[in-house]
Amino acid sequence: MMSQKISDHFSNVTSNIFLISICLLLCGFIAIPLLSIFLNVDIPQVKKQLSNPEVVSALITGLVTALVSTIISMIFAIPTAYLLANRKFPGKTIIDTLLDIPMVLPPAVAGLALLLAFAPRGILGSKLSQLGIILPGSMLAVIMAQTFVASVFTLRSSRMAFEHIDKRLIDNAKLFTNSKLRILLTVTLPLAKNGIIYGVLMTWARSMGEFGATILFAGNLPGVTQTMPLAIYTLMSEDIFASNTLSVILITVSFTVLIIFKSFNRGEVMES
Amino acid sequence: MINRVYVFFIIGILIGFLMTVAIAVSGITGYTLKTTIQMIQKPELRVFIASSLLNVVKNVSAQFEKEHNCTIIFNSAGSDSLTQQIQSGSPADVFMAADFKWTKQLQTQGLLYGDTYWNFTTNKLVVALPIDNTKNLTSLADLTHSGVNVIVAAWTVPAGSYTNKTLIKISTTWGNPTNPSYKGTDYESYRDKIIANIISYETSVQNIVGKLKLGVADAGFVYTTDVAFQGNALKYIPIPSDVNTIGTYGISVISSTKQQGLASLYTLFWLSSEGQTLLKQFGFSTDISKFF
Numbered sequence: 001m002m003s004q005k006i007s008d009h010f011s012n013v014t015s016n017i018f019l020i021s022i023c024l025l026l027c028g029f030i031a032i033p034l035l036s037i038f039l040n041v042d043i044p045q046v047k048k049q050l051s052n053p054e055v056v057s058a059l060i061t062g063l064v065t066a067l068v069s070t071i072i073s074m075i076f077a078i079p080t081a082y083l084l085a086n087r088k089f090p091g092k093t094i095i096d097t098l099l100d101i102p103m104v105l106p107p108a109v110a111g112l113a114l115l116l117a118f119a120p121r122g123i124l125g126s127k128l129s130q131l132g133i134i135l136p137g138s139m140l141a142v143i144m145a146q147t148f149v150a151s152v153f154t155l156r157s158s159r160m161a162f163e164h165i166d167k168r169l170i171d172n173a174k175l176f177t178n179s180k181l182r183i184l185l186t187v188t189l190p191l192a193k194n195g196i197i198y199g200v201l202m203t204w205a206r207s208m209g210e211f212g213a214t215i216l217f218a219g220n221l222p223g224v225t226q227t228m229p230l231a232i233y234t235l236m237s238e239d240i241f242a243s244n245t246l247s248v249i250l251i252t253v254s255f256t257v258l259i260i261f262k263s264f265n266r267g268e269v270m271e272s
Numbered sequence: 273m274i275n276r277v278y279v280f281f282i283i284g285i286l287i288g289f290l291m292t293v294a295i296a297v298s299g300i301t302g303y304t305l306k307t308t309i310q311m312i313q314k315p316e317l318r319v320f321i322a323s324s325l326l327n328v329v330k331n332v333s334a335q336f337e338k339e340h341n342c343t344i345i346f347n348s349a350g351s352d353s354l355t356q357q358i359q360s361g362s363p364a365d366v367f368m369a370a371d372f373k374w375t376k377q378l379q380t381q382g383l384l385y386g387d388t389y390w391n392f393t394t395n396k397l398v399v400a401l402p403i404d405n406t407k408n409l410t411s412l413a414d415l416t417h418s419g420v421n422v423i424v425a426a427w428t429v430p431a432g433s434y435t436n437k438t439l440i441k442i443s444t445t446w447g448n449p450t451n452p453s454y455k456g457t458d459y460e461s462y463r464d465k466i467i468a469n470i471i472s473y474e475t476s477v478q479n480i481v482g483k484l485k486l487g488v489a490d491a492g493f494v495y496t497t498d499v500a501f502q503g504n505a506l507k508y509i510p511i512p513s514d515v516n517t518i519g520t521y522g523i524s525v526i527s528s529t530k531q532q533g534l535a536s537l538y539t540l541f542w543l544s545s546e547g548q549t550l551l552k553q554f555g556f557s558t559d560i561s562k563f564f
Contacts, residue, residue, distance in 0.1 A: 219472025
């Protein structure tokens with residue numbers, strides 16, 4: 001018995017050492033490049049860049065477009081997620097797969113696809129340009145690119161949340177009220193809240209970082225379509241340290257927003 | 273029961289370790305095998321090349337590879353990012369830049385073999401138009417009309433910096449009433465008027481060509497060679513030489529090369545009459561005598 005306990009203890013220790021060292025290797029691989037960005041920056045540079053009008057406009061463009069894309073994603077993705085989680089209908093698998101495609105599509109392909117559809121010579125774009133609507137080079141194109149690439153995060157996460165709701169709770173609620181809307185607002189949505197919020201945050205973060213689809217479809221125009229990642233890429237050829245400074249600003253802003261949201265839902269969002 | 277779980281766990285870990293070792297070993301042998309094969313087989317020549325040169329240069333690489341029994345690998349991007357890659361130590365043998373200022377920069381940093389580079393060809397700008405030219409643009413003045421969408425290369429890449437110079441030249445000569453070559457009010461503050469019409473600053477000339485073909489914009493500033501290579505897919509408005517900006521291309525061998533002989537031969541090919549004729553066929557100018 002004694003020897004078995006010792007061997008148990010031993011294998012416990014070895015497995016822990018093994019798992020921890022694997023985990024540390026992964027952490028190091030992620031943390032070292034991130035740290036290098038912060039180690040290469042000096043504070044006067046950040047201050048200087050924060051008063052550079054091009055940087056400020058890129059930051060504002062990014063924040064505004066990401067916010068709008070996130071709201072649009074919520075309006076369309078949450079009801080769709082509810083439908084896919086609760087109803088069975090023919091063609092559901094096809095719709096399901098179609099909506100998942102942006103997740104695996106390289107952003108450059110997404111940008112090209114948007115161009116071929118909505119550019120003035122594109123399939124829908126030719127009709128739009130007859131109406132005088134030219135999308136490339138407009139802020140709307142940035143929002144379209146971001147929504148195309150990022151709405152899937154809200155969809156997937158909300159759908160999972162709706163699916164995990166214990167159906168008995170809904171059945172119980174039906175005993176008290178006949179109003180489906182009331183059940184939705186007082187039972188279903190509060191129970192799915194964490195998953196939805198997590199998805200929305202991921203959509204926002206992905207929109208802030210969108211690069212490939214934006215530069216291809218919307219183009220790179222300071223003050224209109226130039227978001228932070230585009231400014232970082234454009235500045236790289238001129239001054240790599242300036243673009244490093246912009247990266248620090250982008251990471252800091254994104255992290256701060258994420259942390260504020262998470263601390264509002266302390267513990268809950270993290271769990272889902 | 274618990275004991276059995278641990279046995280399985282340990283076996284799992286062992287299998288994991290064995291697999292890692294196996295992958296590592298096969299990776300190492302695969303690598304040495306690959307390098308040995310390469311040593312027996314053919315030397316590799318890594319050519320870092322400005323995207324505007326890629327079409328013409330690709331055209332002869334098969335011939336060079338055959339004659340000198342080697343493999344050429346092209347790394348094409350904007351000259352500015354290629355310069356950065358070389359500065360940060362990416363393995364490169366030959367560097368062909370769209371603006372000799374980048375080769376010069378590497379020279380001052382001591383990164384060029386023999387401390388030399390050659391200006392081996394030139395290129396100039398045109399205004400490229402989509403084939404249907406819906407806005408009926410026929411002159412440089414037409415580009416200033418409201419509603420005309422223009423795309424240019426970002427000022428930081430060579431094509432963009434040349435575009436910027438040309439816009440300044442037009443404003444200060446054709447658009448200056450006190451200048452003898454004054455051409456009318458259309459050209460006054462020409463640069464500002466064009467900038468008001470710009471819908472995107474692209475990171476490479478190739479993107480401009482692609483977007484013009486898709487009708488994303490009505491006009492774009494590109495190299496003559498880009499339009500020449502597109503054949504009938506694009507129209508163009510020439511830019512007269514008094515306001516055009518001549519881009520001078522630089523070629524050099526990188527000091528860290530292990531293929532000095534091959535890299536020098538490759539460089540010499542582009543300076544030879546054969547190489548120069550080829551460049552001319554693709555719309556480059558070959559009047560390089562003044563650079564020597």
